[in-house]
Amino acid sequence: MSSLTNKRIILGVTGGIAAYKSADLVRRLREAGAEVRVVMTRAACEFVGALTFQALSGHKVHIDLLDADSEAAMSHIELARWADAVLIAPATANTLAKIAQGLANDLLATLCLATRAPLCVAPAMNHVMWMDANTRANILLLRQRGVRIFGPASGAQACGETGEGRMLEPLQLVEQMAQIFQSGALQGCNVLITAGPTLEAIDPVRFIGNRSSGKMGFALATAAIEAGAQVTLVSGPVALATPDRITRIDVESAADMQQAVMQQIPDKDIFIACAAVADYRPAQVQTQKIKKSGSALKIELVKNPDILAGVAALDSPPFCVGFAAETEHLAQHAQQKLVAKKLQMIAANDVTKQDSGFNSEYNALHVFWPGGDMQLETASKSQIARQLVLLIAQHYKERRTQKKPHEKNPAENS
Numbered sequence: 001m002s003s004l005t006n007k008r009i010i011l012g013v014t015g016g017i018a019a020y021k022s023a024d025l026v027r028r029l030r031e032a033g034a035e036v037r038v039v040m041t042r043a044a045c046e047f048v049g050a051l052t053f054q055a056l057s058g059h060k061v062h063i064d065l066l067d068a069d070s071e072a073a074m075s076h077i078e079l080a081r082w083a084d085a086v087l088i089a090p091a092t093a094n095t096l097a098k099i100a101q102g103l104a105n106d107l108l109a110t111l112c113l114a115t116r117a118p119l120c121v122a123p124a125m126n127h128v129m130w131m132d133a134n135t136r137a138n139i140l141l142l143r144q145r146g147v148r149i150f151g152p153a154s155g156a157q158a159c160g161e162t163g164e165g166r167m168l169e170p171l172q173l174v175e176q177m178a179q180i181f182q183s184g185a186l187q188g189c190n191v192l193i194t195a196g197p198t199l200e201a202i203d204p205v206r207f208i209g210n211r212s213s214g215k216m217g218f219a220l221a222t223a224a225i226e227a228g229a230q231v232t233l234v235s236g237p238v239a240l241a242t243p244d245r246i247t248r249i250d251v252e253s254a255a256d257m258q259q260a261v262m263q264q265i266p267d268k269d270i271f272i273a274c275a276a277v278a279d280y281r282p283a284q285v286q287t288q289k290i291k292k293s294g295s296a297l298k299i300e301l302v303k304n305p306d307i308l309a310g311v312a313a314l315d316s317p318p319f320c321v322g323f324a325a326e327t328e329h330l331a332q333h334a335q336q337k338l339v340a341k342k343l344q345m346i347a348a349n350d351v352t353k354q355d356s357g358f359n360s361e362y363n364a365l366h367v368f369w370p371g372g373d374m375q376l377e378t379a380s381k382s383q384i385a386r387q388l389v390l391l392i393a394q395h396y397k398e399r400r401t402q403k404k405p406h407e408k409n410p411a412e413n414s
């Protein structure tokens with residue numbers, strides 16, 4: 001079975017007879033591990049009841065653009081941001097025409113304009129409509145703009161005629177959806193990622209920590225796996241399940257993380273340091289719980305080793321990507337870290353922004369490398385992770401091809 005583990009999919013259902021198959025599609029997408037939210041057009045509701053989709057998806061179905069309840073719970077903009085991908089199945093000729101023209105006259109069409117997630121359509125219509133010059137022109141335009149067109153298949157049609165225009169079967173659509181997440185950009189690469197916070201013990205019950213949830217690092221691990229890499233994830237204490245096919249090493253303190261990273265690094269091609277590592281730790285860890293006494297307590301802190309800088313300073317370092325969590329002068333501080341730590345790339349996080357950075361489902365990054373930069377606008381952490389992994393893959397490959405022949409990369413030996 002194809003994997004869509006933890007993928008957030010908006011299923012748009014439009015008004016065609018194939019809408020009855022979309023009910024099964026919701027089940028199949030969920031069986032493959034996806035979380036599904038359904039958006040129906042009014043015409044779709046004439047074919048299948050919204051309650052069916054609510055029961056199968058486990059969530060309220062979204063129908064109207066101007067719906068006070070919906071806006072209070074999850075507005076069209078939030079839905080657009082939430083999605084890792086949008087699949088419209090069935091996609092009628094009318095919906096395809098609306099999307100091609102950029103109309104925003106119902107919730108589904110508006111979502112398509114508002115989302116940065118990949119858009120996929122599974123056309124379903126009478127074969128003459130499918131071959132009509134208008135539909136052909138719309139399909140061409142959509143393809144040129146990067147919309148994925150799944151099908152249609154040929155065969156007997158609901159109207160009694162035979163020809164091209166049948167919606168693909170639910171399992172075929174699940175297969176196609178799984179493929180859009182598999183880029184292959186890091187095929188054959190060994191990637192080490194750090195994630196989450198480190199906790200620095202003060203005494204047996206207290207520690208110094210930070211707000212990192214691990215979500216960004218875990219999303220990167222999943223994106224790297226989908227890009228074909230072998231991934232080892234060194235994680236501080238977080239409440240997240242291990243993504244499929246990933247080797248996970250749990251650590252607590254910066255010292256533990258450094259030890260695990262240094263053990264793992266020798267055969268790695270790429271190192272992504274997403275963890276929020278404590279810069280300082282208590283000089284002394286008390287063996288007994290510190291008792292409440294005077295009005296103030298002083299704890300002496302000493303500097304932790306810089307794990308990332310240590311890896312980048314190795315004789316034969318991997319391609320090193322850092323993160324920079326900043327509250328001011330984002331670009332300046334990130335670029336300073338890029339140079340000071342001798343990195344190939346750094347992703348700067350403005351952690352003062354609401355709904356971004358620490359513990360949020362969303363993020364926005366400004367990525368820098370020597371001589372260039374790129375802004376990754378606010379999106380879910382899994383979308384940001386996929387974009388960043390593609391960028392890393394592109395720069396990693398460019399660097400490899402620039403290397404002299406005797407500077408062989410470990411990945412080339414495997």
Ligand code: PMT
Pocket residue numbers: 194196211212213214215216217254273274275276277278279304305306307308309321322323324325326337349351357358359360
């Ligand atoms: O975990 P989430 O809730 O999803 O939040 C994600 C995040 C905000 C934690 C993440 O996107 C992020 O920005 N991580 C880096 C946070 C950080 O520690 O930044 P920094 O500027 O202090 O460190 C710069 C770089 O050096 C980082 O790559 C860090 O991993 C590394 N570092 C820092 C200190 C240290 N002693 N050793 C290190 O390796």
